[in-house]
Amino acid sequence: MNATTTYTARAHTNIALIKYWGKKDEKLILPMNSSLSLTLDRFYTETSVMFDEQLKDDLFLLDGSKEKNDKISNFLEIVRQKANITAKAKIISKNHVPSTAGLASSASAYAALALAASKAAGLNLDKKELSRLARRGSGSACRSIYGGLVEWQEGIDDQTSFAHPIEMSRDFDIAMIALVISTDFKKISSRAGMKRVVETSPYYPAWVQNTAKDLRKLKQAISKNDFETFGEVSEENAMKMHALNMSAHPHFNYLEPDSIKAMKIVEKLRSQGVSCYYTLDAGPNVKVICRRKDIQAIVDRLSDSFGQEKVLVAGPGPAAHLI
Numbered sequence: 609m610n611a612t613t614t615y616t617a618r619a620h621t622n623i624a625l626i627k628y629w630g631k632k633d634e635k636l637i638l639p640m641n642s643s644l645s646l647t648l649d650r651f652y653t654e655t656s657v658m659f660d661e662q663l664k665d666d667l668f669l670l671d672g673s674k675e676k677n678d679k680i681s682n683f684l685e686i687v688r689q690k691a692n693i694t695a696k697a698k699i700i701s702k703n704h705v706p707s708t709a710g711l712a713s714s715a716s717a718y719a720a721l722a723l724a725a726s727k728a729a730g731l732n733l734d735k736k737e738l739s740r741l742a743r744r745g746s747g748s749a750c751r752s753i754y755g756g757l758v759e760w761q762e763g764i765d766d767q768t769s770f771a772h773p774i775e776m777s778r779d780f781d782i783a784m785i786a787l788v789i790s791t792d793f794k795k796i797s798s799r800a801g802m803k804r805v806v807e808t809s810p811y812y813p814a815w816v817q818n819t820a821k822d823l824r825k826l827k828q829a830i831s832k833n834d835f836e837t838f839g840e841v842s843e844e845n846a847m848k849m850h851a852l853n854m855s856a857h858p859h860f861n862y863l864e865p866d867s868i869k870a871m872k873i874v875e876k877l878r879s880q881g882v883s884c885y886y887t888l889d890a891g892p893n894v895k896v897i898c899r900r901k902d903i904q905a906i907v908d909r910l911s912d913s914f915g916q917e918k919v920l921v922a923g924p925g926p927a928a929h930l931i
């Protein structure tokens with residue numbers, strides 16, 4: 609172990625285009641289906657970790673305030689076991705992401721923690737091992753180990769479930785505009801939401817089959833630089849995910865009236881020839897998938913309705929790295 613050496617890592621959040629929405633193993637966090645996301649440049653988490661034999665307990669400071677977090681300690685136990693150490697850790701984490709529903713900040717948080725904690729514990733994991741480790745913190749975090757377009761292959765067990773980067777041609781032009789509709793914390797967490805749909809939605813088996821087809825179509829669209837199909841498949845996959853929520857028991861719904869309003873604006877822009885599509889996660893925020901050339905038109909239109917401060921432009925971001 610690199611005794612009392614502090615390592616700091618930065619990892620960027622990712623937004624799924626083919627969603628992860630259900631686990632086949634809760635403890636190992638193995639997904640029911642493969643997923644595919646875009647790591648974003650604008651939103652990231654920076655996490656510092658130092659292991660210290662003098663510490664009585666793990667100390668976790670998030671955005672300056674002390675947090676009691678069993679999930680973090682359970683995650684650190686996995687790192688300690690891998691490194692064969694017992695020392696407790698001091699963790700300082702800062703989210704450069706509005707910690708709001710749907711900007712997937714657990715993804716950047718656990719990817720940054722996986723990198724910083726493994727290094728501070730004296731481990732030198734390769735990206736595949738880092739992705740497997742991050743997955744144990746939060747499923748979507750395994751994708752934030754890589755930059756750009758990333759696929760999380762579902763695998764069949766702990767060894768085979770990890771992410772890998774998807775090659776995109778240099779002229780594959782993609783941007784994402786996040787519309788922050790609500791800064792309230794999630795009413796139903798992703799973890800609780802996906803558990804409920806797996807257990808109660810009559811459409812769940814169809815979701816698993818359909819999502820494998822959607823993923824194949826999306827990867828084909830990427831390889832052919834077919835932005836329209838890319839956007840269409842992404843938008844429809846998100847809608848199918850939200851249909852699961854509305855068909856669960858008890859049903860639930862992350863969409864707010866302003867989510868629908870924003871979705872209608874995107875559809876109107878599309879009917880006027882602007883190539884743009886929407887996706888939503890475990891919250892009301894709408895993310896618009898578009899090409900760089902159309903960013904300004906979309907930003908102007910959304911700002912008119914929601915205010916410029918709620919419209920955040922992002923592009924493809926980098927892999928997790930030490931800073």
Ligand SMILES: O=C(O)C[C@@](O)(CF)CCOP(=O)(O)OP(=O)(O)O
Nearest residue numbers: 624627628746747748798799889890
């Ligand atoms: O990112 C996606 O594929 C889709 C979602 O963002 C929701 F739309 C799910 C993220 O779930 P996560 O927070 O990773 O769950 P955990 O494994 O229970 O921690």
